[in-house]
Amino acid sequence: MSRYHQPHDTVSEYSDIRSWRSASLIDRVYVGYGLVVVVLVVLSYLLGMLGWLPSDPDGMDLANMLAGPLTEGHILGTDYLGRDLQTRLIIGIQAYFLPGLLSIVIALALGAALGVLSGYRGGRSEIAVTYVTNLVDALPRLVLMLLVIAAFKPGIYTIMVVLGLTSAPTVAMLVKGKIQMLRQRNFIESAVALGISPARIILKHILWYNCRALLLIQATLGMAEAVLLETSLSYLGFGVQEPTPSWGNMVQAGANYLLQGNFWVSTAPALAILFTVLGFHLLGDGLNNMFEGKRQR
Amino acid sequence: MASPILEVKGLSKHFAQRRGLLSMFSGTTAGTIPAVDDVSFTLAENETLGLVGESGCGKTTTGKSILKLMPVTAGEIHYRGQNITSLTPGEFRPLRREIQMIFQDLDAALNPKMRIESILHEAIGLREPELDAEGLRRRAYELLDLVNLKKNKLANFPSELSGGEKRRIGIARVLAVRPKLIVADEPTSALDVSIQAQVINLLRDLQDQFGLSYLFISHDLPLVELVSHRVAVMYLGQIVELGMAQRIANAPRHPYTSALWSSLAEKRSQEAVTGTAPAWGVFDFERPSGGCRFAPRCPVYAARGKPAACTDPQNAPHLREIEPGHAVACHFPL
Amino acid sequence: MSATPLLRIEDLRTYFYSRAKQAFIRSVDGVDLDVARGETLGIVGESGSGKSVTMHSALGLITATPGVISGRVVFHDETPRDLLAGLDTSARLERRDDRIMAVEKDNRAWQKQVERNLDGIRGGKIAMIFQNPKAAMNPYETIGAQISEAVRLHTANKSPAEARERALHWLDAVRIDSPRLRYDNYPYGLSGGMCQRAMVAMALAAEPRMLIADEPTTGLDATIQARIVELLEELKTRFGMTMVLISHDIGVIARLSDRIAVMYGGRVLESGPAAMLLEQSEQGHPYTHALLASMPRTQNVKAGGRLPAIEGEVLDTINVPRGCRFRERCQRMHDGIRARCAEQEPELVEVTPGRRVRCWLYQA
Numbered sequence: 001m002s003r004y005h006q007p008h009d010t011v012s013e014y015s016d017i018r019s020w021r022s023a024s025l026i027d028r029v030y031v032g033y034g035l036v037v038v039v040l041v042v043l044s045y046l047l048g049m050l051g052w053l054p055s056d057p058d059g060m061d062l063a064n065m066l067a068g069p070l071t072e073g074h075i076l077g078t079d080y081l082g083r084d085l086q087t088r089l090i091i092g093i094q095a096y097f098l099p100g101l102l103s104i105v106i107a108l109a110l111g112a113a114l115g116v117l118s119g120y121r122g123g124r125s126e127i128a129v130t131y132v133t134n135l136v137d138a139l140p141r142l143v144l145m146l147l148v149i150a151a152f153k154p155g156i157y158t159i160m161v162v163l164g165l166t167s168a169p170t171v172a173m174l175v176k177g178k179i180q181m182l183r184q185r186n187f188i189e190s191a192v193a194l195g196i197s198p199a200r201i202i203l204k205h206i207l208w209y210n211c212r213a214l215l216l217i218q219a220t221l222g223m224a225e226a227v228l229l230e231t232s233l234s235y236l237g238f239g240v241q242e243p244t245p246s247w248g249n250m251v252q253a254g255a256n257y258l259l260q261g262n263f264w265v266s267t268a269p270a271l272a273i274l275f276t277v278l279g280f281h282l283l284g285d286g287l288n289n290m291f292e293g294k295r296q297r
Numbered sequence: 298m299a300s301p302i303l304e305v306k307g308l309s310k311h312f313a314q315r316r317g318l319l320s321m322f323s324g325t326t327a328g329t330i331p332a333v334d335d336v337s338f339t340l341a342e343n344e345t346l347g348l349v350g351e352s353g354c355g356k357t358t359t360g361k362s363i364l365k366l367m368p369v370t371a372g373e374i375h376y377r378g379q380n381i382t383s384l385t386p387g388e389f390r391p392l393r394r395e396i397q398m399i400f401q402d403l404d405a406a407l408n409p410k411m412r413i414e415s416i417l418h419e420a421i422g423l424r425e426p427e428l429d430a431e432g433l434r435r436r437a438y439e440l441l442d443l444v445n446l447k448k449n450k451l452a453n454f455p456s457e458l459s460g461g462e463k464r465r466i467g468i469a470r471v472l473a474v475r476p477k478l479i480v481a482d483e484p485t486s487a488l489d490v491s492i493q494a495q496v497i498n499l500l501r502d503l504q505d506q507f508g509l510s511y512l513f514i515s516h517d518l519p520l521v522e523l524v525s526h527r528v529a530v531m532y533l534g535q536i537v538e539l540g541m542a543q544r545i546a547n548a549p550r551h552p553y554t555s556a557l558w559s560s561l562a563e564k565r566s567q568e569a570v571t572g573t574a575p576a577w578g579v580f581d582f583e584r585p586s587g588g589c590r591f592a593p594r595c596p597v598y599a600a601r602g603k604p605a606a607c608t609d610p611q612n613a614p615h616l617r618e619i620e621p622g623h624a625v626a627c628h629f630p631l
Numbered sequence: 632m633s634a635t636p637l638l639r640i641e642d643l644r645t646y647f648y649s650r651a652k653q654a655f656i657r658s659v660d661g662v663d664l665d666v667a668r669g670e671t672l673g674i675v676g677e678s679g680s681g682k683s684v685t686m687h688s689a690l691g692l693i694t695a696t697p698g699v700i701s702g703r704v705v706f707h708d709e710t711p712r713d714l715l716a717g718l719d720t721s722a723r724l725e726r727r728d729d730r731i732m733a734v735e736k737d738n739r740a741w742q743k744q745v746e747r748n749l750d751g752i753r754g755g756k757i758a759m760i761f762q763n764p765k766a767a768m769n770p771y772e773t774i775g776a777q778i779s780e781a782v783r784l785h786t787a788n789k790s791p792a793e794a795r796e797r798a799l800h801w802l803d804a805v806r807i808d809s810p811r812l813r814y815d816n817y818p819y820g821l822s823g824g825m826c827q828r829a830m831v832a833m834a835l836a837a838e839p840r841m842l843i844a845d846e847p848t849t850g851l852d853a854t855i856q857a858r859i860v861e862l863l864e865e866l867k868t869r870f871g872m873t874m875v876l877i878s879h880d881i882g883v884i885a886r887l888s889d890r891i892a893v894m895y896g897g898r899v900l901e902s903g904p905a906a907m908l909l910e911q912s913e914q915g916h917p918y919t920h921a922l923l924a925s926m927p928r929t930q931n932v933k934a935g936g937r938l939p940a941i942e943g944e945v946l947d948t949i950n951v952p953r954g955c956r957f958r959e960r961c962q963r964m965h966d967g968i969r970a971r972c973a974e975q976e977p978e979l980v981e982v983t984p985g986r987r988v989r990c991w992l993y994q995a
Contacts, residue, residue, distance in 0.1 A: 001735050001736065001737050002696060002697070002735070002736060002737075002738060003733065003734070003735045004646075004648045004655070004696070004697050004733065004734045004735075004736075005653075005732065005733040005734075006653060006654045006655050006732045006733065007653060007732075008653070008654070009728075009730075010950060011652050011654040011949050011950050012652065185402060185404055185405060186400050186401075186402050186405035187404075187405060187406075187408065189361075189366050189400075189405070190398070190400055190405045190406040191406075192366060192393075193364050193366060193393065193397065193398050194393070194394075194397070194406075194420060194423065194470070194471070194474065195390055195391075195393035195394050195423055195474060196419070196423065197390070198386075205408055209408055209410040209411060210408075210410065351852040351853060351854065352852055459944050459945070459947075460678075461944060461945075462944070485927075489677035489678050489879070489945050490677060490879065490881070490922060490925065490926060491677060491921070491922055491925055491940070491941040491945060491960075492944075492945065493925075493926075493927060494925035494926070494927065494938040494939070494940030494941070495940040495941075495942070497927055497938055497940075498937050498938055498940055501936055501937065516852070516853060517927070518853065519927060519928050520927040523927050523928065523932060523938075524927075556854060557853060557854065
């Protein structure tokens with residue numbers, strides 16, 4: 001038996017199109033969690049940059065080596081050299097934060113530009129951009145990264161530029177798709193007919209009003225990619241080198257101690273990676289569902 | 298007589314028909330679809346010219362071509378004596394304000410993420426960029442008054458409006474830039490019957506108040522007869538008859554016009570309407586398209602024993618005046 | 632009235648529920664209709680009037696929730712059958728101030744019951760054709776296959792060969808060109824008009840006692856519309872088909888209907904013989920009169936070229952006012968009845984033989 005109840009006699013005229021209120025519970029959880037992660041990451045990054053750290057990242061507390069969480073003085077424990085894990089995790093964020101931002105800025109800017117070029121102008125631009133984007137998209141990213149690293153031994157920023165470039169096609173295709181949808185509704189045509197300049201149509205109507213959701217979501221996904229890439233590379237030994245901490249190399253270094261039964265040294269940074277990447281992904285997923293209105297309360 | 302506000306001469310718009318990859322190898326030529334083929338007419342100030350025809354006849358394409366929303370294949374468009382055909386988009390943009398379009402799709406002009414207030418303010422700002430917030434609001438109120446909408450609609454999003462309200466906002470947006478010529482593409486088709494009359498009255502009032510000229514595109518024949526001074530009938534991209542509205546409706550001279558008007562469900566079909574020819578009025582490249590395009594469906598063609606003049610590619614019927622102010626493209630007008 | 636009607640709809644209510652607004656959309660709010668044998672009933676109304684939903688409800692095609700919540704649809708076949716039987720047990724209504732404010736319904740049990748009620752009737756004894764024929768037909772099967780399927784399901788011709796013959800017969804009956812060729816066509820290969828004919832053929836193939844046509848001419852070109860109207864006319868004269876024709880196009884309704892029902896905001900406001908209702912006299916419901924007068928036709932044009940338009944917006948069936956639904960747009964209220972129009976909704980009463988009107992102007 002299902003029950004349907006109308007509490008009020010008169011119904012408001014306004015439809016509820018504000019996404020948050022009509023989002024389902026699960027999407028709110030996703031977005032909520034994601035936002036918590038983002039805030040934590042940003043805060044920690046800033047704290048790290050300002051030097052407001054709980055302890056010295058290189059300071060070795062020889063009395064408390066390989067300590068587990070909630071040890072006195074070390075909330076998250078210490079590693080095999082007695083260095084405070086919490087501090088090192090905070091510093092570790094710096095390994096991927098700015099480079100990650102760089103990659104998403106490149107992906108979004110280039111992707112949006114290409115998407116607009118192919119969607120708005122159409123014709124030969126569209127064919128050319130589609131060719132190029134399909135080509136780039138077809139390259140296996142990890143293999144490409146390893147090739148680039150082997151050939152050029154680049155720094156993390158260069159790697160992130162490559163990440164950004166290889167992520168741009170996805171963004172371009174999404175933007176182009178959105179434009180084609182707007183085309184269907186004579187939307188762009190009527191803006192042109194009114195006399196609005198093409199620049200304003202592209203920037204305001206297409207990108208800001210209609211693409212900002214998808215660009216935001218691509219940004220979250222891009223950040224997740226960047227975190228995974230940086231930590232993978234430093235795990236493999238290609239990225240940040242000891243003693244500078246990166247979540248990846250912390251996992252690597254701690255792996256030696258797993259067999260001895262000291263799980264925490266490796267697990268703590270691994271969990272950090274897990275929860276952070278999960279946070280960005282869920283944020284993107286939740287936002288996507290909210291803006292597309294797929295799941296209603 | 299004052300010079301016309303709009304003069305269209307020999308307008309043609311051909312769409313390339315995309316053939317598949319294989320046809321590139323098989324050597325068949327890519328055909329073009331002559332959606333608009335050598336169309337000519339004039340529109341005087343304060344006049345309403347109706348443009349009727351069935352779907353696919355090219356009336357919407359004609360309207361969009363006049364607004365330069367698509368490049369024209371051939372012909373000229375003169376607005377107030379100025380040839381606008383070859384103007385670049387940049388050169389044309391200032392003139393765009395004077396030539397506007399009401400789109401068939403009710404949602405066309407409305408960005409679903411923008412409130413009505415923002416939509417109208419943007420349009421107003423195009424013509425009066427120096428206005429401040431107070432000025433914008435005042436002008437927006439004026440526009441809402443013109444189209445008989447309540448001020449509280451400004452806070453709404455397009456999805457919260459009914460069909461009739463969306464149509465009015467579309468009209469208000471167009472009025473914000475003070476046009477002289479409006480191409481109205483099926484302005485009433487998506488609306489309920491009781492709302493249609495409201496919109497028709499509104500358009501008429503606006504024409505009187507602002508001295509507007511309308512190109513009124515519609516497939517609703519009695520409606521066009523009602524609102525237009527003159528009517529042009531299109532078939533497969535060509536104008537087949539052009540004259541005063543009453544004459545076109547009550548004493549048509551082209552067999553297609555006659556078939557069109559007598560197909561109204563209210564009136565009984567007359568003998569003139571053929572029941573045999575199955576051609577559905579689509580561009581068919583298998584069939585030779587020389588000569589008169591209506592011939593395969595034309596009852597006069599059949600009745601006269603299929604005269605060769607009608608299908609002769611060298612002798613295609615052109616629009617010629619058979620009475621003052623009334624032109625027909627037919628070798629054997631009724 | 633003499634003979635029992637072939638189909639009688641009594642107090643039908645179909646509600647939908649908007650979660651976002653926490654309110655009912657009262658699409659069909661107490662509709663009574665009769666269809667006599669051999670006659671064509673035209674149901675005319677604007678958007679939101681409930682005309683389509685009424686007939687869809689009658690055939691159990693409404694699956695959205697809560698859907699049909701009350702009413703009877705009696706089909707007088709050999710024996711009278713309530714197509715909505717079982718509704719009383721599956722649905723419970725709560726009223727407040729004489730208006731339904733809560734519904735409890737066992738949707739799954741009800742759907743099962745409806746399928747049982749309608750077995751053999753839907754598609755068989757009562758056939759339906761829909762707006763937008765290309766979308767209504769299966770795009771993955773040829774039209775011939777679909778028509779044959781109808782034949783095999785609902786008639787005694789079970790073998791594929793027989794079914795094919797009958798399918799071709801019906802394709803011919805709807806005057807489609809080259810039936811043998813069209814048999815193997817897919818819906819996307821046919822034009823709108825041809826597809827509509829094919830759908831009519833599919834409906835007829837079941838040899839139904841009644842045909843429901845839901846907006847059969849909408850979306851088609853003017854000349855094609857005329858053809859479809861002629862086809863439906865032929866069904867009346869040649870087969871004596873009982874028809875329910877739903878349309879917002881008054882011209883089509885006028886040409887084909889024997890009787891007309893005018894719907895607005897989920898209710899029937901007026902019903903009666905077609906000729907009488909279309910007279911544009913002031914003897915019927917103000918809505919009917921105003922609607923006919925506002926149509927863009929030359930005879931309606933007043934001084935200054937204006938049309939007498941009905942002011943206001945079409946009723947939104949979420950916010951149904953108290954009293955008469957047409958009150959806010961009605962021009963013919965006078966002080967004697969104004970109070971009543973605001974408080975109480977009138978009943979549908981017979982004002983002249985055969986003509987029923989829901990208006991206080993005609994009731995004491």
